[in-house]
Amino acid sequence: MRPDDLPEMRELEPFKSMREENFAELMHAAFLQNFPAQVQLITEGDHADFLFVVIEGCVELYAQANGREAVLAMVRPIGSFILAAVMKDAVNLMSARTTGKSRILMIPAQNIRAAFEKDDAFARAIVIELAGYFRAVVKEYKNLRLRTAVERLANWLLKYHKDQGAEGMVELPYDKRTLASILGMTPENLSRAFGTLKPYGVSVNGGRVKLDDLESLEVLAKPNVLIDERTT
Amino acid sequence: MRPDDLPEMRELEPFKSMREENFAELMHAAFLQNFPAQVQLITEGDHADFLFVVIEGCVELYAQANGREAVLAMVRPIGSFILAAVMKDAVNLMSARTTGKSRILMIPAQNIRAAFEKDDAFARAIVIELAGYFRAVVKEYKNLRLRTAVERLANWLLKYHKDQGAEGMVELPYDKRTLASILGMTPENLSRAFGTLKPYGVSVNGGRVKLDDLESLEVLAKPNVLIDERTT
DNA sequence: CGGTCGGTTGAAGCTAATCAATTAGAGTGG
DNA sequence: CCACTCTAATTGATTAGCTTCAACCGACCG
Structure with missing residues (x-):
């Protein structure tokens, strides 16, 4: 993918503060894919190989256990998911499926981590992003408990x-x-x-x-x- | 506080990777306080002025709404809390009280943020820390839903x-x-x-x-x- | 026109909260 | 050492909240 294919990506929070060369490198490694509805993008328990960015469409994040299923969040343009798993080089805690036709950017996890090591501004932007995610889940948790x-x-x-x-x-x-x-x-x-x-x-x-x-x-x-x- | 008062702090994840001078500066600005049991340390809705680190004792994180109350987590040595609110310079989403006699290190939020700007390794360590927090809450959420x-x-x-x-x-x-x-x-x-x-x-x-x-x-x-x- | 799917409605049952009463334990002071 | 608290924990009875199962309805579609 060429870096100027998606100018709106550059406006997205963690990428906005990135140095141009690092952004270009990231975009170069990334895939922009079209998916139909109801495609399983990731499964909980699998290793996080990509950071996903929803460019168009809608993605449902959900989890399963004991025969029950729970939708945890919906991701709409322009939003990313499984950033935490990518940063920790860990397995996904949730599954994801498209709920409609979607254009999704997939950035290899190792490239994200490499950019994170190289680009200080990117690393700092990710902190704010993750802090926001964390607070969002805490709110959801409180919503459910209270x-x-x-x-x-x-x-x-x-x-x-x-x-x-x-x-x-x-x-x-x-x-x-x-x-x-x-x-x-x-x-x-x-x-x-x-x-x-x-x-x-x-x-x-x-x-x-x-x-x-x-x-x-x-x-x-x-x-x-x-x-x-x-x-x- | 002098930086060598708490050698175990230096071993704590976000601080371990810090440059010596920055760590010293942080510790210099910090307060080490003793609290009895049942002391309200922070209240949800208040601005996050300090990062708290539990050195000894135990702290209960909880939230209230609609006349209901929910304990969200217990923090034991050596653990920190409200990192996300400090990084976002926002209000606390949860309240905290000691459940027993506790020694607690209070680091002013602006010093944490200053160190975060200055010290690249510290900034990166915080990403891993926050990613871990995020995943912990997601697990709690799944536990409750499923x-x-x-x-x-x-x-x-x-x-x-x-x-x-x-x-x-x-x-x-x-x-x-x-x-x-x-x-x-x-x-x-x-x-x-x-x-x-x-x-x-x-x-x-x-x-x-x-x-x-x-x-x-x-x-x-x-x-x-x-x-x-x-x-x- | 039958078929399917999303949504609604009803009945029954289950999980958990609430309210009330009681018991068990851990101090406290005589 | 023994009553006397005071609080935590348990137990019972009842209710609230939610799920489950089943039937049904209406819209859309081949």
């Missing part, structure tokens, strides 16, 4: 409502079974949770959710910057 | 049994209410969970737990390197 399913849904709605312009409407970005798993519940329970939110002005129509009474929804949800805010 | 309370207890027992020499005995390192919260359950439920493990050779006597049938306990627990192993 809230019921209905509360998690209510806060999720408020967050995406804000993201999407706060027009009293939320467009669900994935199908409901996926949303259910992200929120740590079954699809049936998500259906019922939407039902119990009806008295709080929440009405669902397919993938569109109308929020008519934000005030009472917030009273129920009790949003918390230390859980819900992406930037904090 | 297992029942009894399974979490069974795996916790097997892990600590291994740690403590695999002699068929486990000594509980904290009181049971704390253990319950670490495992994401109520004290009552922990009691009952020990009860349901009785047929699997688990007998409790105060803080001592005897494991008489490791095989059947493992069949129940289904330990998983991608959740339970500390190093992976």
Whole structure:
């Protein structure tokens, strides 16, 4: 791959601060691949051979054990995944699959680690990136431990409502079974949770959710910057 | 504080790789404090002004919301906490309190960040540290999502049994209410969970737990390197 | 027009939390 | 040494929250 094929990559946080030559070298070693939907990109337990960057499409990170499965996160453009495993030269803790047609940049792990050794600014940028990841998982963990399913849904709605312009409407970005798993519940329970939110002005129509009474929804949800805010 | 007051600090991962002068400077700015039990060291939402290093004793990291409280981790010598918040110059996502008499080193956040800018080896060591933290939380998250309370207890027992020499005995390192919260359950439920493990050779006597049938306990627990192993 | 798939609804059951009462242990002071 | 706390831990009864299984509905598609 040529380094100027993806100018937006250069704007991405860990790569922005990189020296030009090192970035060029990284991009030279990288593969840009197109995948259809439902392709298994990595499997938990496998060694982390590549850092993945989602350029287009959507990737689901999930984990399995004891016959159960849990979606841990969705990665959308432009986001990367399994950085921690690559840095530690370890096995992946989660699996990843595309949920739709996707363009994905795969950068060999050893090249990432080489750039990390050579480029001080890159190394420092990765610290900030990883610190952000860490804090994001801590928030997810708190969300799960400290809230019921209905509360998690209510806060999720408020967050995406804000993201999407706060027009009293939320467009669900994935199908409901996926949303259910992200929120740590079954699809049936998500259906019922939407039902119990009806008295709080929440009405669902397919993938569109109308929020008519934000005030009472917030009273129920009790949003918390230390859980819900992406930037904090 | 003088830099040679705590030779064991120098052996700690992020500090080991530091240049001598930078380490000396950091230690010079740091405070070594003695605290009694049950002292609130930090509160979630407050700005992260110090990096904390537990030299002696034990510190509980916890979070609160909606009238609920969850213990997120216990930090024992020699371990640090709130590194991510310090690096991001952000607010703490968790609170911390001592659970017993403790000696704690407090390093001002701006000195950590200054050392991070100056010392390339230190910056790189922090990446590995944060990557490890990240993976630890992901494992905790999976533990919570993919297992029942009894399974979490069974795996916790097997892990600590291994740690403590695999002699068929486990000594509980904290009181049971704390253990319950670490495992994401109520004290009552922990009691009952020990009860349901009785047929699997688990007998409790105060803080001592005897494991008489490791095989059947493992069949129940289904330990998983991608959740339970500390190093992976 | 049957078939499939995502979603919803209902009934039943299970896991875990809650509330209340009791017991067990570890000091404390007479 | 023995009552007397005070707290941790256990036990029982009940309820809440969530899952599971099954049936059903409606949209989209060959």
